[in-house]
Amino acid sequence: MDIILKNANVAHRDEPVRNADIAIKGETIAAVEANITAEAGQTIDCGGRLVSGSLIDAHVHLDAVLAAGLERDNQSGTLHEGIEIWTDFKPKRTVEAIKERARRAIDWEVAQGAGFIRTHADVCDDAQLSTQALVELRDELRDRVDIQIVAFPQVGIKSFPGGEKQMRDSLDMGADVVGGIPHNEVTREAGHASVMFIFDEAEKRGLKIDVHCDEVDDSHARFLEVMVEQTFQRGMGASVTASHCVAMHSYNNAYAYRLMGWVARSELNVTANPFDNIILQAREDSYPKRRGMTRGKELLQAGVNVGIGHDSIMDPWYPLGRGDMVDAASLALHVCQMSGVEEIDTCFDMITWRNAQNLGLENYGVASGAQADLVIFDAASKADVLRINPACTHVFKRGQLVSETKPAESTVMGGRVDFTRGN
Ligand code: FE2
Secondary structure: OOEEEEEEEEOOOOOOEEEEEEEEEOOEEEEEEOOOOOOOOEEEEOOOOEEEEOEEEEEEOOOOOOOOOOOOOOOOOOHHHHHHHHHHHHHHOOHHHHHHHHHHHHHHHHHOOEEEEEEEEEOOOOOOHHHHHHHHHHHHOOOOOEEEEEEEOOOOOOOOOOHHHHHHHHHHHOOOEEOOOHHHOOOHHHHHHHHHHHHHHHHHHOOEEEEEEOOOOOOOOOHHHHHHHHHHHHOOHHHEEEEEOHHHHHOOHHHHHHHHHHHHHHOOEEEEOHHHHHHHOOOOOOOOOOOOOOOHHHHHHOOOOEEEOOEOOOEOOEOOOOOOHHHHHHHHHHHOOOOOHHHHHHHHHOOOHHHHHHHOOOOOOOOOOOEOOEEEEOOOOHHHHHHHOOOEEEEEEOOEEEEEOOOOOOEEOOEEOOOOOOO
């Protein structure tokens, strides 16, 4: 064996497996069982700490990260002003500058446990700078992270000339997933037509779909039902993802519950993006003010696979963030009011195996035969990861140690502070 992790609490879908050893050979997990006695090049004693499959960011815009303030600051903090800033900034970028900013943010994510990232690339640019930069990075950074690229039409596909060509150009250059933004098209008919274009391209090319869907406070934004219907019609099931779906927050309950049943039956995935949604939505509300998140808890209860994305990291829409998926899950936990004991664990699952299912990852998880993409947390349980947000002491990608973090140490009056409850 190359590496053996001893005495781990293994984060599984359901109950954790306590005090297991994990053997890694090459890029693969060779065994997960008690008391592995084989020789190994390196042995790490986990001392009961939680070992999980890599964290997964299911939705981020790596072509915009760290661009906050470069063109000008977003003074109002609104989505509208962010789009104006982005439109002015976009043509001034270079491929190298996009890559440099994205590289930095990717390393932030990796240091905090992420091993898989699905990024959107803005295709509304004839030069396709975003797609080019991210396709290059996908290969260059394969040693530390697996990246999926979504061809994302920030402005829309149908509502201006050349939109369809820009989408096809990005997909021809190597984008992995077909994106969209139907609620941003000028009319409902154009939005509907854009969904048809997205499904046609995906079906023709054998690609997955991930659409910014109903990311508005308007209860009349109902493109999720169109996506569900097309997912059924074409039998595309779990290869389809609807991101955001925040209009669902404002739907009447009768419609929302009927729709959630159809979403579950279609097997379509939903990605929630708590950072951006909570801060950008419902800006026109007075009080009471809507939360602007999709109905994460109720979707899960209906049997829908819901995952989480970071969405923005210091970009024109959101000046904060450090690529911390545990922080994103913690925010979702609070906003969706998922503080039941099992619900807290589910929030951890949303940045691990639920996102893996969302992204269609095969060979994910802490199991014999899986790709050795693992994180050791300086905490013993999923719930403590969410409560403490501990260091990811060791992060492995394909069996290689790619990141190490020393846990912070605090003292009070000379005594070491322990953030566990103790006995
Ligand atoms: Fe997004």
